[in-house]
Amino acid sequence: MSAALPLPGLGGHAAVLRAMGRKVGRVWWLLLPVLGATALATMSNQPLAVAGTFCVTLAIALHLAWWAAANALLGLNDPLSAHLMPGQLRRLRESALGVFFGVAAACGGLLGLVFDHGLAFTMGAAALMLSFAICLRWPVMWLVIWVLPWIALPPLRELPLALQVMGIAREWHARQPFTQTGAVLLLLGAGLWHLFQAGGAAHAQSWAQRQRVQHLMTMQGSATTAWPRGPLGWLGRCFQWAHPLWREYLLRTARPTTASVTARAEFAALRGQHWSATGSTTLLLFVVFLIAEVALLVFLPDRAGRVIRAALPGLSIGLMSAMIGPFFGLDATLHQTRREQALLSLVPGMPRGVEMNRVIGLRLLRHHLVLWGAGVAMMLVIQALAPGHDDGWGSPLLGLNFAAVALPATLLVWRDWSRQGLPKGARVAMLTMLMVALTGLSIAATHRWHIPALWQVAASVLVTVALGAWRWRALQRMAPFWPVGRHAGE
Numbered sequence: 001m002s003a004a005l006p007l008p009g010l011g012g013h014a015a016v017l018r019a020m021g022r023k024v025g026r027v028w029w030l031l032l033p034v035l036g037a038t039a040l041a042t043m044s045n046q047p048l049a050v051a052g053t054f055c056v057t058l059a060i061a062l063h064l065a066w067w068a069a070a071n072a073l074l075g076l077n078d079p080l081s082a083h084l085m086p087g088q089l090r091r092l093r094e095s096a097l098g099v100f101f102g103v104a105a106a107c108g109g110l111l112g113l114v115f116d117h118g119l120a121f122t123m124g125a126a127a128l129m130l131s132f133a134i135c136l137r138w139p140v141m142w143l144v145i146w147v148l149p150w151i152a153l154p155p156l157r158e159l160p161l162a163l164q165v166m167g168i169a170r171e172w173h174a175r176q177p178f179t180q181t182g183a184v185l186l187l188l189g190a191g192l193w194h195l196f197q198a199g200g201a202a203h204a205q206s207w208a209q210r211q212r213v214q215h216l217m218t219m220q221g222s223a224t225t226a227w228p229r230g231p232l233g234w235l236g237r238c239f240q241w242a243h244p245l246w247r248e249y250l251l252r253t254a255r256p257t258t259a260s261v262t263a264r265a266e267f268a269a270l271r272g273q274h275w276s277a278t279g280s281t282t283l284l285l286f287v288v289f290l291i292a293e294v295a296l297l298v299f300l301p302d303r304a305g306r307v308i309r310a311a312l313p314g315l316s317i318g319l320m321s322a323m324i325g326p327f328f329g330l331d332a333t334l335h336q337t338r339r340e341q342a343l344l345s346l347v348p349g350m351p352r353g354v355e356m357n358r359v360i361g362l363r364l365l366r367h368h369l370v371l372w373g374a375g376v377a378m379m380l381v382i383q384a385l386a387p388g389h390d391d392g393w394g395s396p397l398l399g400l401n402f403a404a405v406a407l408p409a410t411l412l413v414w415r416d417w418s419r420q421g422l423p424k425g426a427r428v429a430m431l432t433m434l435m436v437a438l439t440g441l442s443i444a445a446t447h448r449w450h451i452p453a454l455w456q457v458a459a460s461v462l463v464t465v466a467l468g469a470w471r472w473r474a475l476q477r478m479a480p481f482w483p484v485g486r487h488a489g490e
Contacts, residue, residue, distance in 0.1 A: 016076065016095040023072040030061040033437040037444060053444070055110040060440050062110075063128060066103050070096070070133040074195065079207050082199040093196050097189055104129060104185070119181040120173060126188045137195050138206075240272070242280035261349035262359055269341055269482075273333045275367040279374070282323055286378050289315055293385065316379045316399025323375035324406045327368060328431065330413065331423040334484040341482040356480045361414050365468075368410040376403050376457065400453035401442035404460040405435055411464065414471045417481040 034057040041053035073096045082089045107125035112118020135141045172180050197203035250264050267274055293308055334341070344350060351359045379399050409431075445451045479487060 013091050013095050013098075016073070016091055017099075019076060020069050020072040020095070020099070024065055024068045027065055027068050030064055030437060033434075033441055034058050034061050037441050049448075052114045053448070055114050056444065057440070059107040059110040059125070060437065062103050062107050063125070063132070064436065066099070066129050067132050067136075069099055069103075070129070071136050073099075074133070074136055077196045079197070079199045079204040082197060082203065084199075089196060089198055093193050096192060096196065100126070100129060100189065100192055101185065119177045123181055123184045123188075126185055130188050130191055133192060133195055240277040240280055241284070243272075243274065243277045246274075246276040256349045258349055258351055258359065261347055262351065262363060265341075265344040265347065265350060266360070266363060268344065269334060269337045270330075271333055271337065273329045275371055278323065278371055282319055282371075282375065282378070285315075285319060286382075289382065290385075293382075312383065313398045315382065317402060319378055320375045320399035320402045320406070323371040324368075324402075324410075327406070327410060327413075330364075331420060334417065335420060335423055338483040338485050341484060345480075345482050353480055354476055356482065357475050357478055360481050361475055364413040365410065368413065372403065372407060372410065376400065379403075398439075398443055400457055401446060402435070402439045404442055404453065404456040405438040407457075407460045408464045408467060409435070411467055411471055414468075414475050416478045416487075417484045418479040418487045420485050422485075 034054065037057045038050055038054045041049045073092060077089070077092055104122055104126035108118050108120075108122025111121040111125070115121070131145050135145060169180075197206065247267060250260075250267055254260055254264065267276075296308060345352065345356075350356075376399075442453070442456055445456065446453050
């Protein structure tokens with residue numbers, strides 16, 4: 001609350017920074033991947049490998065720390081404080097700009113030490129940081145900024161106008177790098193400044209919308225497949241087209257057997273996190289990309305290979321993220337449906353006791369593994385169909401690096417669900433940032449130490465099998481999974 005008070009002088013800024021620091025301090029573990037990657041770099045015989053790895057991974061960690069800082073600062077910009085506390089909005093904006101420019105300069109300097117062109121990296125870091133803040137301010141912008149450009153920009157950047165604009169930007173940077181950097185940073189800073197609102201009806205409406213979306217995205221809201229009306233609702237139903245079809249199939253083929261009963265119970269308990277919803281989303285993305293690929297081959301045959309391979313990194317990450325998405329929402333969904341689980345446990349044919357853990361545990365893991373395997377297969381198919389030269393170990397399928405990191409994490413479904421309490425948004429955010437950091441290390445291992453992504457996937461499979469055999473024995477000693485959270489307070 002102290003951050004909302006308009007303290008005189010620098011005290012108000014210090015209060016804002018202290019409130020921000022309390023949340024940023026929780027991500028101290030980001031130093032662990034930095035130190036781990038630096039330690040691995042000592043095995044390389046390349047000169048300056050240790051220093052270069054430390055600088056690159058520290059820059060990535062600073063970007064993730066900015067994510068937490070921006071979320072904290074935007075969280076302080078509530079409508080009541082902005083309207084009733086004189087000076088609070090200005091101090092928020094000034095503090096945000098100070099942190100923004102400081103982190104951007106640090107990231108640009110670190111990457112400039114390794115790759116040169118420090119000013120260009122400073123502009124790139126600032127643009128990336130502003131995109132994070134925009135997505136935190138309007139969560140729907142994740143789709144606009146991080147999904148659509150990977151599909152739309154590769155063809156567009158081949159247009160003569162785009163080539164001319166990029167040429168002008170490069171020439172300007174070559175002649176006046178400081179002027180260009182200053183102009184870009186001022187423009188980005190102005191964008192960040194206006195992300196903070198000054199109260200009023202529009203601020204209250206956007207704040208309420210942001211709170212609702214964050215409530216769902218941080219896994220504290222109701223996981224449901226009931227979509228609202230309007231374009232977003234229509235889009236959501238399109239992405240989950242198979243969900244109602246599978247429900248009708250289960251009801252049509254219902255039998256009093258363990259397999260049929262658990263399949264229906266699982267559908268009711270998992271709601272929107274069920275594999276049918278995730279699979280339909282990914283299949284739709286896959287089909288859309290194949291249609292776009294055919295269109296490029298027909299209308300731009302001379303540029304198709306270059307454009308498609310430029311889009312592969314983002315598309316592969318998008319496919320794998322869609323496939324592994326239910327893993328992040330599983331805690332909240334099962335906690336929200338714990339009352340339904342208590343009733344479903346009484347249905348004839350539903351396994352009980354240790355048998356429940358075996359059946360439900362295997363079904364949960366099997367669904368995640370099938371989705372994971374389908375995502376990897378889709379990425380390999382997309383790469384095989386892409387025209388042009390195969391880049392070998394340097395192939396831009398970054399989704400395979402994410403797949404290698406995500407596979408062992410799926411074993412977290414084999415835990416004592418009877419002690420699962422209310423999911424914390426901070427836990428999901430930290431797990432997400434940890435996955436991002438480990439994926440960055442995996443990508444670095446591919447491109448810096450020439451360890452193919454497929455080799456990392458194979459090693460991940462072996463590690464997962466070994467950990468799964470150990471975890472399966474522990475599964476037999478746990479209390480029955482459902483209803484979730486009944487022993488959380490013990």
